[in-house]
Amino acid sequence: MDFFERQDHARRQTVRLVILFAISVAVIIAAVYVVALLIAQGGGSHAQGRSVATSMNLWDPGLLLAVAFSTIVVIAIGSLYKVSELAAGGEVVAQMMGGRLVDPQTTDLAERRLLNVVEEMSLASGVPVPQVFVLDNEPSINAFAAGYQPQSAVVAVSRGCLQYLTREELQGVLGHEFSHVLNGDMRLNLRLIGIVYGILVLSLIGYFVMRSAGFAGSSRNSDDRRGDNRATFFFIGLALYILGYLGVLLGNIIKAAISRQREFLADASSVQFTRNPSGLASALKKIGGLAEGSRINDPHAQEISHMFFSNAFAGSIFNLFATHPPLEERIRLLDPNFDGNYAGVEALPDAYVGLSSLTNQGAPAAHDAAVAAMASGLSSDAMPQLAGRPVSTDRDRIVSQVGTPQVEHLEHAERLVAGLPPMVVRAVREPYTARGIVFALLLSREDEATRNQQWQLLQAHAEPPLLQVVQQLSEQLDQLPAENRLPVVDMTIPALKRLSPAQYQAFRRIVEALTAADGKVDLFEYCLRVILFGYLDVQFGLRPAPSVRYKAVSAVSQPATIILSALAYAGQCQPNDIQQAFQAGTHDLLGQVQIVPPQECTFDTFDAALGELAQASPAVKRRILDAVVACIAADGKMTVEENELLRAVSAALACPLPPVPVR
Amino acid sequence: MPVLIILGLFFGIILILAIVVIGMYNKLVALRNRFKNAFSQIDVQLKRRYDLIPNLVECAKGYMKHERETLEAVIKARNAASSAGQKAAQNPGDPVAMAALSGAEGQLTGVLTRFMALSESYPDLKANQNMLSLQEELTSTENKVAFARQAYNDSVMYYNTQRETFPTVIIAGMFNFQAASLFEIEQAEQREAPKVSFG
Secondary structure, eight states: OOHHHHHHHHHHHHHHHHHHHHHHHHHHHHHHHHHHHIIIIIHHHHHTTOOHHHHOOOOOHHHHHHHHHHHHHHHHHHHHHHHHHHTTOHHHHHHHTTEEEOOTTOOOHHHHHHHHHHHHHHHHHTSOOOEEEEETTOOSOOEEEEOSSGGGOEEEEEHHHHHHOOHHHHHHHHHHHHHHHHTTHHHHHHHHHHHHHHHHHHHHHHHHHHHHHHHSSOOTTSOHHHHHHHHHHHHHHHHHHHHHHHHHHHHHHHHHHHHHHHHHHHHHHHHHHHOOHHHHHHHHHHHHHSSSTTOOOSGGGGTTGGGBSSOSSOOOSOGGGOSSOOHHHHHHHHOTTOOSOOOOOOOOOGGGOOSOTTTOTTSOOOSOHHHHHHHHHOOGGGGGGGTTOOBOOOHHHHHHHTTOOOHHHHHHHHHHHHHSOHHHHHHHTSHHHHHHHHHHHHSOSSOHHHHHHHHHHHHHHSOHHHHHHHHHHHHHHTTSOGGGHHHHHHHHHHHHTTSOHHHHHHHHHHHHHHHTTTSSOOHHHHHHHHHHHHHHHHHTTSSOOOOOOBOSGGGGHHHHHHHHHHHHHHHOOSHHHHHHHHHHHHHHHHSSOOOOOGGGOOHHHHHHHHHHHTTBOHHHHHHHHHHHHHHHGGGSOBOHHHHHHHHHHHHHTTOOOOOOOOO | OHHHHHHHHHHHHHHHHHHHHHHHHHHHHHHHHHHHHHHHHHHHHHHHHHHHHHHHHHHHHTTOGGGHHHHHHHHHHHHHHHHHHHHHHHSTTOHHHHHHHHHHHHHHHHHHHHHHHHHTTOHHHHHOHHHHHHHHHHHHHHHHHHHHHHHHHHHHHHHHHHHHSTTHHHHHHHTTOOOOOOOOOOHHHHHHHHHHHHO
């Protein structure tokens, strides 16, 4: 199962969820109807002293309609409200849980290690580095990922994770969370919360009505009619309260059933990612051995219970409600020899906290010998040699890697970070200097005149101290191998997310001015803009997150033609080669189509086309990416520029592509 | 049936009201968290600055033997600012804490400027590599403080505006959302300080 299938699978789960949910709403409506019937007719007949059963008319279409309508409206508004609240981003969820944003410049060893692991994992999987939160009030071992899409994802871990887990175990846990991000589970998770919340509103209203009827007008000598009405209101409230809670119960069963399956999938993806089952297994064993286990104390944990790494509540005999498969079952799948005995767990001494697995000698050797030799041979000064070499390509391999990072990507990312000058690594983590990184990357390396022009722009619009930073950084960054430039941009994203909206606007204007300084936008500049603005505009609310509108290739043939034409022009110079590359891309996707003339392939039309394609379904995106790779690889080689363009397209389509390793 | 219609209307109104109230409340909480997070960025840089200053003084001590008073004043101002910073970090946006911090920071900046101006007249000290790198580090940290301060003030302004506009102001009053204070360093001190030392 590849990335696109898993995404589709998650979407199908949503469909299944909606059906199950519709059934439970129907059950609730039926129950409310019966209650309403009892009150409307029973109450009236009671006054006339007749037997309720004989006079009851069970079929009252008007009443049913009224009940169904109001119930659906209540649940729908409640769900929409919660979903829209959570759609604001994972930050909201993490803060709701009492999470503290880990400062990217932290000097605390355990936090530093956590951030390093997260950074490497995101680079390896091609998603922007998420913001990281620590749940300081939770001494247990647990974690969750939240956010509607990779752009707004956050990762949160409990304090216990920092105290008890080694680097390998942390990798296992975070690999599990990253799989949730990559598998499209977060959207599903938020919908689950929204739906259950909608039913909960029903019960809250019932509670409110019951309370106000119970306490309002407590005077005993009020006339019978008002007393009667009050009793009626009280019973309606009570009934809604009970029914609502039954509905929540039902909703939780659905939630748990879907969640359990996704957990196995996430465990499997985590192992595929880190290729180190022992890390994840031993993290799970530590949960078993720890007195607090994976319990979460925060009262909001109930709402997001299915998003955690492991059960947030003490084991219950009702497996129906367990959001996660039993611990032992998960461990046995990873470690068949597990004897079921959990050893006691102690906090790690500070000295053990390994900051990087490359330097961590005590780490279990999960890497095979060849890879280890490669890692040790590749010191930072060996890296520039790889610059400018055409990157070999294998089109099936590239597309199958989308959203499916492998251990070599993780190692590639670790080496990449280790190979960066320390000054650059420090700079990407601070909002102030992260801007300098982006500006320095945009300074032209080929054309002196353009560079001067860009300097003038910076002098006019950026504050003087920053210019000095840019100067220093550009000396370092100009030596960076070309294929490492976009990953560095990826690394700046969490720091840039901490700008204030006004600061982001100013930053964005300078970036636009710098890219347009020489009157044209080159490929790298364009890709940088797509990646940076694609992620940050959503964060700062300048652009809504895309939703699926196109489910067939035919619906996006126009924008796809523009993209493929532009790619053909970008990659080739000879008319014949252009035609050939274009044909290679369009043949399987669209059949016979005419190439768009070059004057219509501007960055504006390209941008608009990407925006359209971003709204395609995963299956359509897969075919588009296939076509893009075919078009790029038509001449049998992929240059660094083409590689960057591929990254930009995949970022715009929200199909996280691991860095294509250079061999 | 009329009972049901009234009931329906009643539910509807309560529901809409509840959702609006919850929405506004959550928005305020999110904005408050945002400016508190923004303050933590300032806090990191301020702490780094407070850590650098004793090193700077230690380095200058050997050269500036006759400026004991100034050096002590720097350390004193640094300690005052550091404790004001700790208080402010516990409760970012609190008017009293923020006023204390900006006062203490203004003091510290003034004293530091005087110290720097004085150190100009000690050529040996000026040429000291350690001193140079410390100064450089201090300046870059101050730039970062200024930038983080701007981000913090932006988010405070946004929160305050949201808090004061109708109808959010009702919710803010009900749930006791306090107005947050900007973090401004008294500019007058900064500008005057060099004049004093040269005069």
